[in-house]
Amino acid sequence: MLTLVVRRLGLLVVVLFGLSVLLFAWVRALPGDPARALLGEKATPAGIAEVTRRYGFDQPVWQQYLTYLGRILHGDFGASINTGEPVVRTFTERFPATIELAVAALLLAVVVGIPLGYLAARRRGGWLDNAVVGGSLLGVVVPVFFLAVLLKYVLAIQLHWFPTSGRQNARIDATHVTNFYVLDGLLTREWDASWDALVHLVLPALALGSIPLAIIVRITRASVLDVLGDDHVRTAQAKGLPRSVISRRHVLRNALLPVSTTLGLQAGALLSGAVLTETVFSINGIGSYLFDAVTQLDYPVLQGFILFIAVVYALVNLVVDVSYGFIDPRVRVS
Amino acid sequence: MPAQLQSEGPEHHPTRRAFTLAAVATAGLATLSACAESQRDEGGGSGESSGSGRDTFVFGGSADPDSLDPVFASDGETFRVTRQIFEGLVSTKPGTTDLAPSLATEWTTSEDGLSYTFTLQEGVKFSNGKPFDAAAVVANFERWYNLRGIAQGEDLAYYYRSVFRGFKTNDDPALGTSLYAGSTANPDGTVTVNLTSPFAGFLASLTLPAFAMQETGAVEAAGGNGLDGADPRQSEYATSGPIGTGPFVFAGWERGQQVTLKRNDDYWGEKAKVASAVIRVIGDGTARKQALQNGDIDGYDLVAPADVATLESAGFQIQNRPAFNILYLGINQALAPLGDLKVRQAIAHAIDKDAVIKNALPEGTKAATQFMPENVIGWNESVTTYEYDVDRAKQLLAEAGQTNINIPFNYPTGVSRPYMPNPETIYNAINQQLSAAGITTTPVAEQWTPNYLGTVQGGSNHGLHLLGWTGDYNDPDNFIGVFFGAATNEWGFNDPGLFEALAAARTVTSEDEQESAYQDINEQIMTLLPGIPIASPVPSLAFAEGVEGYTASPVQDEVWNTVTVADS
Numbered sequence: 001m002l003t004l005v006v007r008r009l010g011l012l013v014v015v016l017f018g019l020s021v022l023l024f025a026w027v028r029a030l031p032g033d034p035a036r037a038l039l040g041e042k043a044t045p046a047g048i049a050e051v052t053r054r055y056g057f058d059q060p061v062w063q064q065y066l067t068y069l070g071r072i073l074h075g076d077f078g079a080s081i082n083t084g085e086p087v088v089r090t091f092t093e094r095f096p097a098t099i100e101l102a103v104a105a106l107l108l109a110v111v112v113g114i115p116l117g118y119l120a121a122r123r124r125g126g127w128l129d130n131a132v133v134g135g136s137l138l139g140v141v142v143p144v145f146f147l148a149v150l151l152k153y154v155l156a157i158q159l160h161w162f163p164t165s166g167r168q169n170a171r172i173d174a175t176h177v178t179n180f181y182v183l184d185g186l187l188t189r190e191w192d193a194s195w196d197a198l199v200h201l202v203l204p205a206l207a208l209g210s211i212p213l214a215i216i217v218r219i220t221r222a223s224v225l226d227v228l229g230d231d232h233v234r235t236a237q238a239k240g241l242p243r244s245v246i247s248r249r250h251v252l253r254n255a256l257l258p259v260s261t262t263l264g265l266q267a268g269a270l271l272s273g274a275v276l277t278e279t280v281f282s283i284n285g286i287g288s289y290l291f292d293a294v295t296q297l298d299y300p301v302l303q304g305f306i307l308f309i310a311v312v313y314a315l316v317n318l319v320v321d322v323s324y325g326f327i328d329p330r331v332r333v334s
Numbered sequence: 335m336p337a338q339l340q341s342e343g344p345e346h347h348p349t350r351r352a353f354t355l356a357a358v359a360t361a362g363l364a365t366l367s368a369c370a371e372s373q374r375d376e377g378g379g380s381g382e383s384s385g386s387g388r389d390t391f392v393f394g395g396s397a398d399p400d401s402l403d404p405v406f407a408s409d410g411e412t413f414r415v416t417r418q419i420f421e422g423l424v425s426t427k428p429g430t431t432d433l434a435p436s437l438a439t440e441w442t443t444s445e446d447g448l449s450y451t452f453t454l455q456e457g458v459k460f461s462n463g464k465p466f467d468a469a470a471v472v473a474n475f476e477r478w479y480n481l482r483g484i485a486q487g488e489d490l491a492y493y494y495r496s497v498f499r500g501f502k503t504n505d506d507p508a509l510g511t512s513l514y515a516g517s518t519a520n521p522d523g524t525v526t527v528n529l530t531s532p533f534a535g536f537l538a539s540l541t542l543p544a545f546a547m548q549e550t551g552a553v554e555a556a557g558g559n560g561l562d563g564a565d566p567r568q569s570e571y572a573t574s575g576p577i578g579t580g581p582f583v584f585a586g587w588e589r590g591q592q593v594t595l596k597r598n599d600d601y602w603g604e605k606a607k608v609a610s611a612v613i614r615v616i617g618d619g620t621a622r623k624q625a626l627q628n629g630d631i632d633g634y635d636l637v638a639p640a641d642v643a644t645l646e647s648a649g650f651q652i653q654n655r656p657a658f659n660i661l662y663l664g665i666n667q668a669l670a671p672l673g674d675l676k677v678r679q680a681i682a683h684a685i686d687k688d689a690v691i692k693n694a695l696p697e698g699t700k701a702a703t704q705f706m707p708e709n710v711i712g713w714n715e716s717v718t719t720y721e722y723d724v725d726r727a728k729q730l731l732a733e734a735g736q737t738n739i740n741i742p743f744n745y746p747t748g749v750s751r752p753y754m755p756n757p758e759t760i761y762n763a764i765n766q767q768l769s770a771a772g773i774t775t776t777p778v779a780e781q782w783t784p785n786y787l788g789t790v791q792g793g794s795n796h797g798l799h800l801l802g803w804t805g806d807y808n809d810p811d812n813f814i815g816v817f818f819g820a821a822t823n824e825w826g827f828n829d830p831g832l833f834e835a836l837a838a839a840r841t842v843t844s845e846d847e848q849e850s851a852y853q854d855i856n857e858q859i860m861t862l863l864p865g866i867p868i869a870s871p872v873p874s875l876a877f878a879e880g881v882e883g884y885t886a887s888p889v890q891d892e893v894w895n896t897v898t899v900a901d902s
Contacts, residue, residue, distance in 0.1 A: 041801065041803060085589075166592075170390070
């Protein structure tokens with residue numbers, strides 16, 4: 001197991017190096033001049049020349065890359081051209097918002113998806129099964145941003161059940177320790193702050209969780225159907241084990257393996273879906289920041305953030321792979 | 335035993351559990367929403383106090399501030415925040431561009447226009463308890479003058495550079511001699527600021543939030559001058575410890591989310607009526623509107639013209655800022671046949687500004703006759719105008735021998751500026767009028783960032799274009815000086831006579847002389863016709879029903895000490 005982890009981490013370093021080269025080339029191939037994007041209507045030729053010089057954009061690209069690589073190795077990812085904020089600090093400040101949202105969306109998908117998928121399989125062909133299959137198809141095809149706008153319009157603007165945007169009511173004077181707002185409220189015993197943050201999470205999590213939910217429902221259903229037909233289930237039934245025990249020990253446990261694989265893959269989808277969801281709900285996570293960075297040509301932010309996301313994605317999948325071993329001992333052996 | 339397997343009981347166990355789960359989840363959602371609703375009914379949360387009005391004013395801004403040290407900022411969202419914390423020597427009368435006393439109660443100018451003496455408001459303290467006095471004023475001027483390295487950059491010390499033109503030691507060869515010659519704290523408590531050359535716009539420029547008075551001791555202690563090579567916009571002072579004399583003090587900044595301000599209980603002037611003010615960051619205009627409709631915020635800026643009527647009919651208050659901007663159709667004379675005055679005149683006669691305004695600009699917008707709004711010194715009532723006359727346009731084109739011309743027309747997409755709320759609609763309106771006069775154009779649409787400005791300002795490969803400007807302070811140099819002070823790629827002409835006239839007018843000291851000098855220049859510009867001024871649209875703010883005491887300012891000099899928020 002340890003060898004697996006070490007080997008995967010080594011591979012990660014190689015992948016990141018390749019990615020950094022590609023990213024660097026890609027970001028610089030984007031049309032437009034970052035100095036002009038920064039200085040706006042008020043730009044003067046001297047100002048543009050000065051900013052270009054300050055950020056080294058007048059150097060050959062390969063030289064810029066080597067400088068960048070040298071800095072990265074010292075943990076310095078540079079600072080945003082637009083705000084001067086260090087990239088690492090912005091990332092650590094904003095990442096909790098995205099994680100909070102992604103975890104909420106994933107929790108929703110798992111908590112609702114697995115039972116629904118299981119039920120649909122057990123009632124194969126029934127109305128519930130049909131509803132689940134149809135609903136999940138809808139969940140996959142409806143774009144996240146459309147659902148986000150729709151949810152916001154109906155549940156927030158028309159019905160006033162939920163806030164329209166942000167992570168917390170501006171009128172609440174909350175203390176922030178970890179920048180995970182729900183957690184912060186619990187840590188500081190500001191219950192209303194925690195509750196308010198949770199309320200703000202509902203709509204974005206519903207929107208963002210729609211695709212993983214639909215996928216988990218389908219995979220659980222298919223997987224449960226598969227396992228139900230297996231010999232060991234039939235044996236267990238023949239032994240006269242209670243149905244609840246069979247379901248828990250023999251069906252669900254085996255059926256969950258493909259579901260956990262999907263969860264790992266969905267981590268990436270959640271991060272990209274977060275860009276749209278965060279923009280629609282004005283959540284200050286990395287998604288919305290990345291979106292701004294693209295429109296503003298903020299090279300250091302783009303490069304740094306995409307590298308960070310790649311690391312997070314690779315680590316999540318490593319964890320998923322390792323977790324197979326715990327769910328299914330056979331994987332550990334091979 | 336098989337009987338047991340087939341029996342109903344055990345089979346339904348997991349089912350029931352799953353249903354319970356689903357039911358709990360649904361109930362949870364319902365409870366959540368119910369609570370969200372009740373919380374709003376109570377008016378917010380822990381930050382609220384009971385009683386007749388709300389204690390917090392929540393305003394929706396469009397972006398995070400760049401920094402809380404105004405010297406290093408040039409954007410409206412930063413100044414919205416710093417205006418509550420800091421004050422300058424001079425400010426504007428609420429709702430106008432006229433000068434008004436602030437930390438300086440009065441001032442005198444020497445005859446040669448080279449020195450200004452300010453009498454200071456007494457008994458003023460910075461929010462850290464340090465006194466505000468003549469020495470503090472000197473310290474601020476000296477601080478700006480002595481900025482070094484990265485802090486001198488155009489993206490940092492933008493306003494200092496554009497007003498003072500140079501530092502004690504210039505790191506950038508493009509900079510010149512500083513306008514600032516020195517300052518002294520006089521024994522009688524007044525302070526004298528000396529200039530190296532007269533500058534007519536000096537007092538007006540001091541209303542810029544960039545030149546607000548700060549507690550320089552606190553700046554220095556927290557590394558706010560960038561002397562260690564670090565970006566001073568990100569110093570501890572600029573991110574978590576700004577110290578000013580204003581009606582609010584800094585309380586917290588959650589990046590990308592909100593800035594929180596608390597009432598300054600020791601404020602020397604009219605103390606704030608709300609205990610705290612919050613600027614929420616909501617980038618998307620529609621999201622800002624929805625947040626107001628939902629009661630999440632009490633007001634917001636940059637209301638889309640299309641939303642004004644909807645909001646008004648739903649009972650929200652709309653305030654129009656007196657227009658202090660100009661939208662124009664730029665013409666690049668470097669591209670044939672636009673160098674021909676007759677062609678430019680034809681274009682001017684072909685445009686029906688009133689129709690453009692009716693189709694694409696907010697209600698209350700007036701057509702522009704020159705490159706500055708009416709409330710700026712030097713606006714010329716009797717400037718040459720080009721009335722809408724399609725036949726005259728066609729005739730001029732014929733005289734120029736250009737009956738069949740086709741020119742590129744650049745316009746931006748994906749942007750909304752105060753002077754140009756919806757560029758695409760404006761383009762459509764103008765383009766139709768031009769084609770009616772026989773001027774064909776090739777549309778070139780580009781994203782505002784990153785491409786548009788680069789195309790119209792950075793190169794010469796453009797014909798007609800839409801652009802504009804919002805003024806910073808009441809000085810004509812801030813409009814026509816910016817546009818026509820030197821040869822640029824945007825206009826593609828070289829007219830040393832005009833450039834010199836603008837440079838000379840900048841140094842005129844008396845307001846009367848300044849007025850006549852700029853009136854002449856405006857006439858000169860409109861005869862030369864480098865472009866067509868279209869209009870000065872009125873930007874709008876929207877507020878919830880219960881908000882009172884907010885005065886919209888043409889230069890966004892909006893301080894919130896008079897604002898109250900009633901429960902609605």
